[in-house]
Amino acid sequence: MDFETIYRTYKHLLFSVGYRMLGSVSDAEDMVQDLFTSLKTLDTDNISNLKSYLVKMMTNRCLNYLKSASKQREIYVGAWLPEPLITTNDHDSMGQVVQDETISYAFLVLLQELSSVERAVFVLREVLGYEYGEVAEMLNKTEINCRKIYSRAKVKVNQGKERNLGELGETEPLVKKFLHAVHTGNFKDFVSLLTDDAVLISDGDGKRRTALKTIFGKQRILALFEGIAAKGSLQGNWLPMLNNSQIGLVLVKDQIADIVICFDMDENRLQANQVFKMMNPDKLQHISSVLGCHKSSDLFVL
Structure with missing residues (x-):
């Protein structure tokens, strides 16, 4: 060969x-x-x-x-999270490998x-x-x-509550509620789709200002998002994307990925029990390069 x-x-x-x-x-x-x-x-x-x-x-x-x-x-500095992997709407073979072998972002966190x-x-x-x-x-x-x-x-x-990768669209309601919250400033409907004991984990490695410790409970998650939204930190172009074969969100500023958010659903797949917020610029470089190499219609859903 x-x-x-x-x-x-x-x-x-x-x-x-x-x-x-x-x-x-x-x-x-x-x-x-x-x-x-x-x-x-x-x-x-x-x-x-x-x-x-x-x-x-x-x-x-x-x-x-x-x-x-x-x-x-x-x-x-702070929590270490895996680097998100964007997959495309087309038959991207790299993305297909990840989807075929059933690995979600939350499961990747667990592997680490x-x-x-x-x-x-x-x-x-x-x-x-x-x-x-x-x-x-x-x-x-x-x-x-x-x-x-x-x-x-x-x-x-x-x-660590092993689970299989769910259906592609199971996080879609969360994404839609979050996008609505960003535009209105009201995150209550979004947080209603989180479990009471949900956690939010952020990764900034000290290079970006973000929570260094895990945020426990949906009320504290609500307070966090309301606080950073009031400061204008969530302003920009939020786009739904395929992240590790699940629908997540990327905040794009000047053609550069600024924040990536993705979710893990509870065992009933009706609410999210984990929210992951990637802000480490070193781990977003790959996504920024992908953004520049694909049409938006290939990357973004909804």
């Missing part, structure tokens, strides 16, 4: 591994490119199972990266709470469907050890 065919065949699979492991679009893309650069020097014809070999390479690169980046995470090894085992076993023996070979561990790691990760995920 020639190099270009290998690249087209496996780049999206490898990105999906990297994105889940790292929680970063840009880092996952860089990792994929670096992997294929190194692959040019290898004789792939002598590799018996190229797919597993590439996934192993990607997984181990991610583990090494996370180990080196652990200190940066420790000094991160696992240790790097737990995350690797969970992604390889639960998401990609590899057998324990294959996972053990990829991570240079015993099969028994991998079973124990997976079991431990599964318990943590279940405690």
